[in-house]
Structure formats: structure tokens, C-alpha cells
Amino acid sequence: MAKEIGKDKFGSFYVAGSRVRNRREWRGVKDTLYDYSRWLVIMGTLGKFLMKPRNVKAMFRYRWMANYLAVPMMVDRHTQGLRQEYLRMCHIEQDLIIDDVAKLLGNLFRGDRRTGNDTEFSKKVVLVDENEMTAVMMGFPMLKCLSRETPSTYVSVLLNQHAAEHYIDVAQEFGLAGDVCPMPEAEAGVSIDDDAPVLGACAVQCNTTCDGSLLGNGVISRRLEKEDGIPVFQLAAPLRHREDDVQEYAAQEIRNAIAFIEQHTGAKWDWTEYFECAKRVNYATKCRQEWLDMNRTDYPQVFGSNLALYTETNYMAICGRIAAFEKADRKLTRLAEQAFKAKKRAAKEYRHRAIIWGVQSHYYMDFLVWLLNCWGIVPLTDMLSMVSTRKIAEEDTPENREQAYYDMAWLTENMIMRNRTHGGYKVLLDELWEFTEQFNADMVILWEHMSCKALDGMHGLFEDRARELGIHLVWVSHDLFDPRIISRQGVRDQINNYMRTVMREEPIDPSLEILPDEESW
Amino acid sequence: MKRNHTKKIPKGLSICLKVLGILFSLFTFTFVIYIFNLDMKLTSKIEPLLLKHYDRIERDRHL
Numbered sequence: 001m002a003k004e005i006g007k008d009k010f011g012s013f014y015v016a017g018s019r020v021r022n023r024r025e026w027r028g029v030k031d032t033l034y035d036y037s038r039w040l041v042i043m044g045t046l047g048k049f050l051m052k053p054r055n056v057k058a059m060f061r062y063r064w065m066a067n068y069l070a071v072p073m074m075v076d077r078h079t080q081g082l083r084q085e086y087l088r089m090c091h092i093e094q095d096l097i098i099d100d101v102a103k104l105l106g107n108l109f110r111g112d113r114r115t116g117n118d119t120e121f122s123k124k125v126v127l128v129d130e131n132e133m134t135a136v137m138m139g140f141p142m143l144k145c146l147s148r149e150t151p152s153t154y155v156s157v158l159l160n161q162h163a164a165e166h167y168i169d170v171a172q173e174f175g176l177a178g179d180v181c182p183m184p185e186a187e188a189g190v191s192i193d194d195d196a197p198v199l200g201a202c203a204v205q206c207n208t209t210c211d212g213s214l215l216g217n218g219v220i221s222r223r224l225e226k227e228d229g230i231p232v233f234q235l236a237a238p239l240r241h242r243e244d245d246v247q248e249y250a251a252q253e254i255r256n257a258i259a260f261i262e263q264h265t266g267a268k269w270d271w272t273e274y275f276e277c278a279k280r281v282n283y284a285t286k287c288r289q290e291w292l293d294m295n296r297t298d299y300p301q302v303f304g305s306n307l308a309l310y311t312e313t314n315y316m317a318i319c320g321r322i323a324a325f326e327k328a329d330r331k332l333t334r335l336a337e338q339a340f341k342a343k344k345r346a347a348k349e350y351r352h353r354a355i356i357w358g359v360q361s362h363y364y365m366d367f368l369v370w371l372l373n374c375w376g377i378v379p380l381t382d383m384l385s386m387v388s389t390r391k392i393a394e395e396d397t398p399e400n401r402e403q404a405y406y407d408m409a410w411l412t413e414n415m416i417m418r419n420r421t422h423g424g425y426k427v428l429l430d431e432l433w434e435f436t437e438q439f440n441a442d443m444v445i446l447w448e449h450m451s452c453k454a455l456d457g458m459h460g461l462f463e464d465r466a467r468e469l470g471i472h473l474v475w476v477s478h479d480l481f482d483p484r485i486i487s488r489q490g491v492r493d494q495i496n497n498y499m500r501t502v503m504r505e506e507p508i509d510p511s512l513e514i515l516p517d518e519e520s521w
Numbered sequence: 522m523k524r525n526h527t528k529k530i531p532k533g534l535s536i537c538l539k540v541l542g543i544l545f546s547l548f549t550f551t552f553v554i555y556i557f558n559l560d561m562k563l564t565s566k567i568e569p570l571l572l573k574h575y576d577r578i579e580r581d582r583h584l
Binding site for chain 2: 018022024040059070073076174521
């Protein structure tokens, strides 16, 4: 038990065969009391959620709800070793995300025909994909934009590494291919398993990122439209998003999606609200750019999980629609600036500056914390955080109303993951080396999501370029949602082997090198 | 006749002490749960029971 950063042996917290750790971390009086107070807040959020009978009913109806038992542990995983400003930044983000997901669940179950069955409320609900930019909802403050896949699969795997296995098996049991991305496959599995809440006036699906995503959407929309009577719009954003000649088509898709929502909900697009949201999108972009600027120096502040998880949520799922995230942006920037001025560091030792590229393992999101604590590798930024930095129109003028369709299209085309996995050689490969130079990184950790065909074809090209530039390129294979294919230890071993054999280094915390967390949440 | 030398505690102070005692007990109780991760240890025991329950639910499983 130690107050100082890096004094603890974090490996001693793990218990073989157990779902959970043996105790929580002692971080000195001030930081422990802070962490304890945030734990109380999280318990309060969960308690409040369970006060509603329909939520309890849903807990006993939907298999994926069992994963929410692990909410406090998810926070513990991401705060491991953190002190002072870094601990506070992590809690500001995680607590806000937990609150937002609790509200999302509450709303889903309110409208769900099996639990709350509030039909009037359900008429105001527009369902969206998990992996979909919510820009088309920025001008509909009177409607609820809800994603069923976010809590059932996306967040569930963050909470419990084994969460998606049941649904992946169900999908394959019904003949779906086993070599597609397990994320859309699990989402399809939820639908096949009759385990998705049923609600909404209509739904908007997006062609997201890949063949797996199209497969999953097909299965889900079939059930939505033909059985549940919920019409679905397919928002087909262009994949070659950097090309000028696709932008008119992309803007037209946005106009069509908005018209579809208006037709099925009776709601009218609100330009005033849209431009308010646009201001918040720009503010979030400005903050993110400031954090990335700090990360280019010797004193990075908002990085690792603190950058990755928050950007995914704020950029894509929130997209300026919720004011609380603007306040969080402000607080995070203040804390980061404070730590930057004091030249603070989040860990005992920084040995390597790394860019994390590729699609990260979802069942091991706290891997970035592990990299820092075990080997002193600083994850300066990651592929999913390198999203659009373009300022969108935020003043309500007739010209900007026309420009807004192009801006929403741009955001949709450049949503997380698809802005790098599609769009050509430049966005995935060339820009990586530009970032490596800008961030003064000596290492690239390249996630190889083995079911992602978009990235696998580029393997040799990455290696050639890294060799030319003299950058340490460490491949880390994984299967996104399925730890049975490559376990968390399998992920760690790939780094351990590289660090020991190529870099000839010893870990900063040897107790973290091999962890008995196969059964862990 | 024996005189009672015990000083009487003012009522307000007594209430304050009781409230502080309750708050301190609550803090100790919850802090022990927090630091020894007892909340997660308990919920990890509930999970298998819930999974068994989900297996028993009748579902309309199809493509």
C-alpha cells in the first residue's frame, strides 16, 4: 500500500480464477478519499437506477444486464496507479459516461414493450446503431436518440471481457460466418437471441465500417421492420470520405435521413438547437486539440484510456447534444493545464513514447494503463482518437444551413474507426507516420484485429515503412470482442516478448507481466 | 446525601455527537466495503445465479 506513484506491485491485486480483485488501491489519504467519494457516487447512480421497478424487471429479462454488476470494477481497472490530476480526469470522464449510460438504459426500458411499455415515450424514440455518428439527431431536441447496441454489447464488453461470447455463439449457431468482426456479430446475436429492447418510432442504421457491420444491420433491421413494425433508414455514408466528388451525395444522404425521421416521428428539425450543438462540437474539438498538443511535449496529460474512451463517447455518441460533456471538457482542460504547468507525470517512469494504431481490443481497454505501469510505454494517442479536427459552421445563417448538411455528412463519414479503416491508403498508413513524427514517438503499437479485413491487408506495408523510418513497430493481435481467441495474457505476451527480446528491457513492475485474469470481469 | 458530580451534556451537543457517531459508523462501514472490494466480491457471487435465470427464459430465437 503506497501513496507514491509506482510503489505498489499491481500484480498482487489479482486472484487466480476470480472475477474480481482482492482489494482496492491505497493512493495516500487524499487520493484514496477522493476515489472512495467517487465510488459512493457510482453506487448512488446504480442505486438510483435500481429504484425503478421497470429497470429491475429489465435486469431479470436481458442477459447483458448482468454485466452491469461490474461497473465499479471497470472504473478501478482504468484508474489503476493514477494519482492527483490523472485520477480526477479519469473519474470526471468515467462517472459522466456511467451516468449517461444509466440514463440511456432508463430510457430504453421506459419505452421497451416488454418492461416499461410507455407507448407515448416510444413514439419519440429514434433508434441508432452503436457505431454511428449521431449528427443527424443534433436538430431534434424533442426526440430521444437511443442506441440498443451501446449498452447490450459495446459497454458490456468494457465491463466484462466475456460479455459477448454468448451472443457470438448464438449468431454462429444460426449459420452466420465466424470470421467476421465479432462486434456486429454479437449485435446480430442479441437480436437473434430475442434479447434487445423493442421500442421506437423508427431507426437509422449506418453502413459503419465493414462487411460484418452490413451483415449485422441486415439481421437486426429485418426483425425491426418485419416483426416489430419499426421502419429503418439505411444511412449509406461514402467510404472514400476524403474525395470531394462524394460530398454532395453524402449531404443528400443526411437530408434524406432527416426527412425520414421527420416523416416517422412528426417532429420538425430545429436549426437553433442544431447550431447550439455545433458550437459544443467545435468546443470539444478545440479541447481535444489542446490535449493532443500537450501530448506532443515531454509532459503529456490526457492520454491512454483517459483520451480514448472519452473521445469515443463524446465525439460519436454525444456529438454536441448533451451540455454536461461541454462542462467536462472544460474541467478536463483545466486539470490538464494545471498538471502541465507543474510538469507532472502520471507514472514512475516514462521510457517510450508510443502511438497506438489500429482497432483496439475491446475486452482489454485497460491495456493502455497496463502499458504505462508495466513497461513505461506512454500511449500518447490512439487511432480512434484521431478524428475530425475541422471546425463546423456554428452561426445560424441561410448559407450555413446549407453548409450544415455537408458538416453533418463530414462528421458521419469521419466517425470513429471508419475515418481510418476506410478512405484510402493516406488516412490509415501515411498519416500514422506523420503523427509519429509530430508526437516524437519512438514506437508504434499496432493492434491487429484479426477479423478486420480492412486492416489486415496492409500488414506488410506497415512493416516496410516502419523499417524505413526506424520506428519500433509492435504487432498485437486480438479478436476485438472475443477473448477466447486471444486472451488478455495473450495480448500482454506479445508486448512482453518484444520488450524482452528486441528492446532487452526489464519491466518497471514485474508483477504485471503475467496476470491470472482469464476469469476476471 | 450523595451529590451527583456528573455534568449533564447539553441536548444540542448530544444530538451532534450522535449524528457524528452515526456518520463515522457509516463511513467506516462503507470504507471497509470499498477498500476490501466487498461490493464486487458480492456481485461476482450474484452473476452465476442471474445467468442460470436467463437460461430458463423462453425466447423467440430466430434470424
